Amino acid sequence: MDVTSRQFSDKAHQALRDTVLQKALGHIEEGFVEARKNAAANLPEFEELRDRGRDIRAHVIEHLGAYLRQFEDQVYAQGGRVHWARDAAEARQIVAEICAEQGARTIAKSKSMVTEEIELVPHLEALGLKAVETDLGEYIIQLREEKPSHIIAPVIHLSKEQVSETFHEHHQIHGFEDKLTERAELVAQARSVLRETFMDADVGITGANFLVAETGSVVLVTNEGNADLVTSLPDTHIVVTGIEKVVPTLNACHTLLRLLVRSATGQETTTYTSFLTGPKRPKDANGPSNFHVVLVDNGRSAMINTQNREMLHCIRCGACLNHCPIYANIGGHAYGSVYPGPMGAVLTPQLAGLADSVDLPNASTFCGKCEAVCPVRIPLPKMMRHWRESEFEQHLTPTGMRFGLGVWSWLGRHPALYRLVQRCARLGMRVLARNGWIKALPLAGKGWTAWRDMRAPDGESFQSQWAKRGKKEPA
Amino acid sequence: MANAREHILSRLPDAQPAPHSWQEPFAPISTLLPSDRRRTLFADKLAQNKATFSEVLARKSIPGAVARHVAKQGYAGKVILGQSLAALPWDVVDLECHWVSGENDLPLEDGLMMVSDCFAAAAETGTIITRSDQHQDSRLNFVARHHCVVLDERDLLGPYEDIWVHMQSQQKAMPRSVNFITGPSRTADIEQTIELGAHGPASLHIILVRAESTRPESGEL
Amino acid sequence: MRPNVGFASACLLEQAGYDVVVPEGQTCCGQPAYNGGDRRSARRAARHTMAILEGYDYVVVPSGSCAAMICKHYPALFSKGGGDYRRAMELSERTYELTTFLRDVAHYAPNVTLENETITYHDSCAGLRELHIQSQPRDLLNSCEGIHLAEMNKPDTCCGFGGTFCIKYPDISDRLVERKAEDIVATGATRVVAGDVGCILNMEGKLHRQGASVSVSHVAEILAGMVED
Secondary structure (H helix, E strand, O other): OOOOHHHHHHHHHHHHHHHHHHHHHHHHHHHHHHHHHHHOOOOOOOOHHHHHHHHHHHHHHHHHHHHHHHHHHHHHOOEEEEEEEHHHHHHHHHHHHHHOOOOEEEEEOOOOHHHEEEHHHHHHHHOOOOEEEEEEEHHHHHHHHOOOOOOOOOOOOHHHHHHHHHHHHOOHHHHOOOOOOOOOHHHHHHHOOOHHHHOOOOOOEOOOOOEOOOEEEEEEEEEOOOOHHHHHOEEEEEEEHHHEEEEEHHHHHHHHHHHHHHHHHOOOOOEEEEEEOOOOOOOOOOOOOEEEEEEEOOHHHHHHHOOOOOHHHHOOOHHHHHHHHHHHHHOOOHHOOOHHHHHHHHHHHHHHHOOOOOHHHOOOOOOHHHHHHHOOOOOOOHHHHHHHHHHOOOOOOHHHHHHHHHHHHHHHHHHHHHHHHHHHHHHHHHHHOOEEEEOOOOHHHHHHOOOOOOOOOOOOHHHHHHOOOOOOOOO | OHHHHHHHHOOOOOOOEEEEOOOOOOHHHHHHOOOOHHHHHHHHHHHHOEEEEEEOOOOOHHHHHHHHHHHHOOOOOEEEEEEHHOOOOOOHHOEEEEOOOOOOOOOOOOOOEEEEEOOOOEEOEEEEEEEEOOOOOHHHHHHHOOEEEEEEHHEEEOOOHHHHHHOOOOOOOOOOEEEEEOOOOEEEEOOOOOOOOOOOOOOEEEEEEEEEEOOOOOOOO | HHHHHOOOOOOOOHHHHOOOOOOOOOOOHHHHHHHHOOOHHHHHHHHHHHOOOOOOOOOOOEOOOOOOOOHHHHHHHOOOOHHHHHHHHHHHHOEEEEEHHHHHHOOOOOOOEEEEEEEOOOOHHHHHHOOOOHHHHHHHOOOEEEEEEOOOOOOOOOOOOOOHHHHHHHHHHHHHHHHHHHHHHHHHEEEHHHEOOHHHHHHOOOOOOOOOOOOEEHHHHHHOOOOOO
């Protein structure tokens, strides 16, 4: 997976100073966070659902091969086809071949993080196909040639004015000349432009929120209805999905759906939840003639026997992003990956390689809010810590940090020297202090005193004072 | 591609799960209601999700309900009707009506009001459910600007899980599409504020046909 | 860094009727190494600490993050069934964060009277999320005469300290503590109280840099009537 995560520190720095972005990110707290809190409070069974959700996902991964086989059998029984892709390149090739088979020229797409991960659209466009994103947020970033900054809300980083400028620039060819100011007008204009796409498209490409093994169904959730237009107007429907999305039964799916939507947006349900099973039946009034599911591995099977196995449980709700204090202040682009925030800090090193994404598992205070809101109780901080351990073993940790931690740990095992160093540090700090406060620390302390003061330690350490007071240990 | 399949499967745990794993439903208690309370919950949820709602006593009154809805909306265009609603007295609707007769007969352009039957509803979240079959063109649910859906009260269920039980009682095989629809289309992509009518219908109106057993004695609603 | 916290904690425990010993040779619980990915050093720190803390009926820690390190993470450092694991489990069963111990084991009732001061409480992350420390300090504070506790907006949001985080990503850390300082000042409180020295140093350093007239104290200092400003 292509990432620009090496530039994390610089990008985070810029993001903190980007006033438009900061204002946009401010909507998260009053929107998603507040809504999720209310939705969870209004469902007495919510915590129990989280336990069930965790157990369902763990069960599926334990039997993943068997469930995928069952799903595949069901899809074929209903007249659909299943393809398997080991990596992004294979997945792109399969999709391109299906489109070529159908003589497709225009593709309508609904939102799919996996297709972002495998960079499908640029590939199809390079082959001369027109592939148009129909989810409003994805459409906007496609026009702007950006990546999404959130796995649920792709343009959470943009202001209404920025969207207005983008439409003004790109919609003139559709005959729209005026610059719009109202949100409702922007939505209406996008509706009008994209209706043409739905009607023209030869192929519809979607992701999948879940794959139901017992029936061979693909489950799609949207609020806009674009996925349903994408899968009912064109004559071919291609589903591109990670292999981990399978669930055993429709009833298990409803547990996860109740969790997914409340955790993502705080709604009880999305406007549209669709269960799609194979192509048009002989007597159906309508439906696509061709139904293809592309099962993408791209690093997922490699997670099964590792400490990152539980990351396969993720149902892509985005709650961890919404509640992360780091994400809330720097936004998604700083992470340089289509999977940002806490879940991205665990998944990106897995899919893109640790060397290219070293900062991501480190850009966390381990406050634990992500785990506290994860609908399926993934222990995200623990998994970020595992990545830090890998970095340490592979010497990817910055030398200064490694050295500093090493010295501190060594001192920790030599109490007399530890106390001596502490005493020197205290003396040093008192030298630097004015009126009991230090305004500038050297070395590692520079980052602290750039923005904060440090209170100078007064007198000796607690332990040495306590010892001096003559309290002895029991015999 | 056979290579890719074998390669991937060889890397995955292949133990067979126990039969009937995760078959049991787990519905929130608030959804397990007797039918009269289901109607109240359904109406509340419809309102919360920005759908509107009216009731009739019999199917023959559906065109009248549509006429009233059209007037309320101030709509003056064509009214597109699903096949299953053909044999009803539509002359009370003072607009051009068009009955969809086949796959190539459904107008796909935006702006129209469309009326269709649905399969069932879940009071849990004020959700109507449609399924694909020979009479139901699923596109009708998504291309309309204004969508009216007719629901028989006997098909108004509580939790989502009951929808599948209800379906199993009528057909064994899974339909090609089953759509759970809750309110009109919306998006909050721009500055996290909701706007209706993103791509699907901008308004959703449910016409509930009361079951004989629950009809008020007065014969009036 | 703040010897007063140690003295206040000892004072409270003695008032509650316990014999307090401060074992010599204590250094660091090993959390920086653990969170820095150096599991080996973390294990060595754990063994050192476990040896030092052997033999006491209770181990009381005036820090949510250190207590969580001992209670939740020491066992996770060692293979199940081994000697170190057993010692870690045994230690975790008699180790408590201070306010939890005072309220739930010692059933201690504070006997301090507070000056007419508005106080707000910051929930340190590790203590809150790993040891469920939330009501304990508030219950103890609320049972003090003269207390006026004003909750800040989002008291459970991270202050941005995060151990080595504030060194690795100082500008992000600063933004978090800046927002925390805003929330504190907005309550009108003249003092913010917390249970972890890291959070305290962080918030205090920021508030002082901003020239805000808000003091920062450890909950032990308040409960023992040993606030030093």
